[in-house]
Amino acid sequence: MTEKNSTVSNTADSSIEMKETAGLSQGQLVRKRFFRHRAANISLAYLFLIVLFVFSAGGIHLGSKDAPFTIPGWWHLTINDMSQVSITHSPSGQLLIGAPTLDLNPFDGNGISVGAHPFGQDTIGHDYFSLVIRGAQQSIMVMLVVGLIGGLMGTIIGAVSGYFRGLTDSVLMRFTDLIITIPTVIIGSVIGSRLGNLGVFPLALFLGLFAWTGLARLVRGEFLTLREREFVDAARVAGASAGRIIFKHILPNAMGVIIVSVTLLLSGAILLETALSYVGFGVQSPDVSLGTLISQYQDSFQASPWLFWWPGFFIISIALSVNFVGDGLRDAFDPRQKRKLSRKDLAQAKQVEKN
Amino acid sequence: MLAFIGRRIAISFLILFGSSFLVYNMEAIAGDPLASLAESSARNKAYLISRLTAQLQLDVPPPARYFIWLKGVFSIFIGHLDFGKTRAGGSVLELIGAAVPVTLRLVTAATVLAIVLGISIGVLSAIRQYSRLDYSMTFVSFLFFSLPVFWIAVLLKQYFAIGFNDFLASGQVTMPFMIGIPLALGLIIAGFIGGERRRFWISYGLAAVGLFALLILLNLINWFQSPGLGIVLVFLFSAGAGIVIAGLNMGFEHKTARKAALTVAAIGAVLYYPFNLIPGEWLNLGLVALLGVISIVVGVFAAGAWAKEDRSALRRIGGLTAFFTGLILILDKLMQVWNPYVNSDAISGRPVPTISAANDLLSTNNYWWQLLDVLLHLLLPTLGIMLISFAGYVRYARSSLLEVMNMDYIRTARAKGLTERTVVVRHALRNAMIPLTTLIAFDLSGLIGGAFITEAIYGWKGMGTIFLQSVSNQDLNLLMGVFFLTSFLAVMGNLLADLAYSALDPRIRIGK
Numbered sequence: 001m002t003e004k005n006s007t008v009s010n011t012a013d014s015s016i017e018m019k020e021t022a023g024l025s026q027g028q029l030v031r032k033r034f035f036r037h038r039a040a041n042i043s044l045a046y047l048f049l050i051v052l053f054v055f056s057a058g059g060i061h062l063g064s065k066d067a068p069f070t071i072p073g074w075w076h077l078t079i080n081d082m083s084q085v086s087i088t089h090s091p092s093g094q095l096l097i098g099a100p101t102l103d104l105n106p107f108d109g110n111g112i113s114v115g116a117h118p119f120g121q122d123t124i125g126h127d128y129f130s131l132v133i134r135g136a137q138q139s140i141m142v143m144l145v146v147g148l149i150g151g152l153m154g155t156i157i158g159a160v161s162g163y164f165r166g167l168t169d170s171v172l173m174r175f176t177d178l179i180i181t182i183p184t185v186i187i188g189s190v191i192g193s194r195l196g197n198l199g200v201f202p203l204a205l206f207l208g209l210f211a212w213t214g215l216a217r218l219v220r221g222e223f224l225t226l227r228e229r230e231f232v233d234a235a236r237v238a239g240a241s242a243g244r245i246i247f248k249h250i251l252p253n254a255m256g257v258i259i260v261s262v263t264l265l266l267s268g269a270i271l272l273e274t275a276l277s278y279v280g281f282g283v284q285s286p287d288v289s290l291g292t293l294i295s296q297y298q299d300s301f302q303a304s305p306w307l308f309w310w311p312g313f314f315i316i317s318i319a320l321s322v323n324f325v326g327d328g329l330r331d332a333f334d335p336r337q338k339r340k341l342s343r344k345d346l347a348q349a350k351q352v353e354k355n
Numbered sequence: 356m357l358a359f360i361g362r363r364i365a366i367s368f369l370i371l372f373g374s375s376f377l378v379y380n381m382e383a384i385a386g387d388p389l390a391s392l393a394e395s396s397a398r399n400k401a402y403l404i405s406r407l408t409a410q411l412q413l414d415v416p417p418p419a420r421y422f423i424w425l426k427g428v429f430s431i432f433i434g435h436l437d438f439g440k441t442r443a444g445g446s447v448l449e450l451i452g453a454a455v456p457v458t459l460r461l462v463t464a465a466t467v468l469a470i471v472l473g474i475s476i477g478v479l480s481a482i483r484q485y486s487r488l489d490y491s492m493t494f495v496s497f498l499f500f501s502l503p504v505f506w507i508a509v510l511l512k513q514y515f516a517i518g519f520n521d522f523l524a525s526g527q528v529t530m531p532f533m534i535g536i537p538l539a540l541g542l543i544i545a546g547f548i549g550g551e552r553r554r555f556w557i558s559y560g561l562a563a564v565g566l567f568a569l570l571i572l573l574n575l576i577n578w579f580q581s582p583g584l585g586i587v588l589v590f591l592f593s594a595g596a597g598i599v600i601a602g603l604n605m606g607f608e609h610k611t612a613r614k615a616a617l618t619v620a621a622i623g624a625v626l627y628y629p630f631n632l633i634p635g636e637w638l639n640l641g642l643v644a645l646l647g648v649i650s651i652v653v654g655v656f657a658a659g660a661w662a663k664e665d666r667s668a669l670r671r672i673g674g675l676t677a678f679f680t681g682l683i684l685i686l687d688k689l690m691q692v693w694n695p696y697v698n699s700d701a702i703s704g705r706p707v708p709t710i711s712a713a714n715d716l717l718s719t720n721n722y723w724w725q726l727l728d729v730l731l732h733l734l735l736p737t738l739g740i741m742l743i744s745f746a747g748y749v750r751y752a753r754s755s756l757l758e759v760m761n762m763d764y765i766r767t768a769r770a771k772g773l774t775e776r777t778v779v780v781r782h783a784l785r786n787a788m789i790p791l792t793t794l795i796a797f798d799l800s801g802l803i804g805g806a807f808i809t810e811a812i813y814g815w816k817g818m819g820t821i822f823l824q825s826v827s828n829q830d831l832n833l834l835m836g837v838f839f840l841t842s843f844l845a846v847m848g849n850l851l852a853d854l855a856y857s858a859l860d861p862r863i864r865i866g867k
Binding site for chain 1: 370377381382494500503823841845849
């Protein structure tokens with residue numbers, strides 16, 4: 001039964017696949033396959049919305065302490081605003097200190113409302129919504145910077161050593177091995193504990209400087225295979241320079257590997273930053289990150305669980321959607337990937353076989 | 356081959372030298388160990404500073420100081436390894452020596468479980484690609500992949516420890532759980548059984564109703580307060596395990612295999628009473644391990660006695676069945692001591708702890724009590740580590756097996772008329788495991804330093820804890836000790852992974 005099905009689907013597969021791919025460029029094919037991956041699409045949209053929400057609500061804060069450059073967001077409170085802690089009672093009579101005012105239940109008579117402190121207040125009266133938003137901004141920043149720097153360095157080092165081989169390759173790969181032997185947590189803690197107080201940007205910068213190793217190895221492997229292909233020979237015979245061959249001819253073909261592993265780098269970076277901040281080696285005290293928020297309020301889980309749930313929700317949402325987007329991209333870039341055939345396709349294929 | 360290994364080891368040492376030099380200087384320049392003293396208001400501040408400077412040789416510039424440290428490491432060749440002294444004056448080597456066993460105890464079980472569970476679920480997920488099971492496992496593994504370990508630890512503490520302890524106070528499953536647990540577990544069971552939509556819902560209904568009845572029964576006999584299996588259930592469980600093992604190894608239709616497995620399970624049941632008569636005070640880890648080895652040997656020979664052909668396969672089945680039978684016997688024994696353990700003064704009815712590696716109040720020389728205590732302390736951290744590293748194995752095993760299943764030799768195997776089980780277990784799985792060995796070797800080498808957050812949360816005094824301590828105290832020698840050990844293991848793990856790869860995959864020739 002299964003075997004018969006699989007032969008049918010094999011022939012069906014190839015005919016359907018042929019028809020679908022006729023006359024499309026590589027980029028179009030990838031885009032088409034990516035947009036067929038439902039989970040990845042939803043995740044991409046969701047990620048986009050979270051980033052938009054976080055940065056529009058909290059505003060953008062750049063520049064140094066003395067010369068700040070700020071675009072205010074639509075949320076009126078900041079992480080430094082303090083107000084009286086609200087004291088309410090839950091329906092069961094439990095005392096709630098700084099309870100969230102967010103009300104998403106439309107049927108309780110009050111409708112959906114945001115209230116003064118949608119995510120509640122922390123124990124001394126800060127608005128928790130602005131704290132979480134600020135923390136999420138920091139985590140996203142770290143994620144992007146680490147991804148950018150790690151991605152660039154990994155690609156360039158891997159490409160150069162894979163293309164030139166020989167001595168260059170040996171030196172660069174031994175250097176990569178050297179960085180790989182230093183466990184990420186050690187490097188992160190050493191950097192974080194010494195540079196964390198400089199702000200989130202230098203921290204991310206230095207984490208990125210050590211995050212490229214896995215990518216460099218993958219890119220090198222890819223380049224070693226691709227440089228033996230005919231189109232590279234053709235380019236070389238036509239007189240193209242090494243730089244041109246690397247960037248114009250080989251790199252576009254290795255893009256799949258790079259993009260996929262950069263997304264893994266991104267989700268790894270956000271978890272690394274929160275973990276470092278959690279143990280106190282990441283973002284330092286006046287500033288907040290999602291990790292510091294959880295570490296600060298983990299003991300108040302019994303009394304005020306929202307102080308624990310909201311930062312966790314943002315970490316998981318971001319990491320999860322990045323991972324799903326990465327999965328979708330991997331499928332999209334993999335030419336051998338066969339999609340699941342719908343019932344209609346199978347029926348059609350059977351029809352074709354009969355005739 | 357030897358030349359290759361020799362060269363690799365030489366390069367590895369060069370790399371270790373480079374990375375330790377880098378870390379030493381980075382840390383020495385970035386962190387000033389005198390900073391905390393300089394801010395203090397002690398009257399003998401100058402004296403304290405000069406003493407620490409002399410003790411840690413801080414007057415030597417970092418690059419030169421590195422070589423003093425390196426000299427200590429190299430003195431391993433004259434018989435005594437020296438990682439220098441901590442700020443407090445203790446020996447780094449002693450501290451690390453005390454921390455390594457703690458960490459190993461913490462991570463071993465979690466890693467083994469994560470590997471076994473992760474690979475089996477990944478394989479199942481790949482065999483049923485695009486099924487309900489596959490989609491939900493993909494989602495679950497991504498979810499676990501994205502969970503911060505400290506976040507899940509807080510949840511585990513709240514619901515698994517505090518909630519479970521509260522539940523044990525009464526020992527009765529309450530109505531919401533009585534309905535909720537069968538509904539949720541049934542979904543998982545039905546998902547694993549799989550099949551068309553109709554079959555799925557039928558197995559779901561059966562599983563849920565069965566579980567509901569089971570919970571009522573367990574409530575009635577007050578099982579959760581004094582659990583136990585008894586000889587009948589011990590035999591049934593080990594027979595079930597044996598049949599599954601025999602089925603996976605030689606096929607479910609193979610009569611001799613089934614007989615062999617059942618024989619071993621029966622021997623286990625016969626030994627039930629003698630085993631229970633052994634007083635717990637006589638036992639220790641070594642003796643229990645010895646008993647385990649003996650029972651596996653007995654299993655191997657008992658199963659081998661059935662053999663007319665395929666002796667080695669039958670022996671494998673016998674050994675594995677004996678192993679699981681032994682585990683079930685131990686589980687039963689632990690259940691028997693559960694009630695007295697929980698109600699003892701040291702525990703006082705709250706058995707699942709949220710902190711530390713063992714209960715100091717518990718003074719007993721009964722091995723089963725000690726084992727139960729250790730296992731309960733391991734429960735939360737193991738769950739946390741397992742859930743997160745399990746996700747990676749599911750993904751890798753799945754994609755690796757899918758890749759192999761597309762190969763031509765799999766089509767050939769099917770075309771020869773082999774059963775699907777033989778194709779998957781013999782032809783596909785073995786080849787799919789090759790890339791995974793690399794991952795496992797690499798992961799195992801990273802274990803020692805990898806659990807630092809878990810250790811911090813649950814208050815285990817392992818490598819992670821002393822590492823965090825060394826960073827926040829600017830204790831350079833201690834930090835270098837931890838770093839050197841972890842990176843040494845990483846380098847060795849890398850080498851082992853390469854060797855294992857070439858041993859398993861004849862297409863890979865190393866040393867060229």
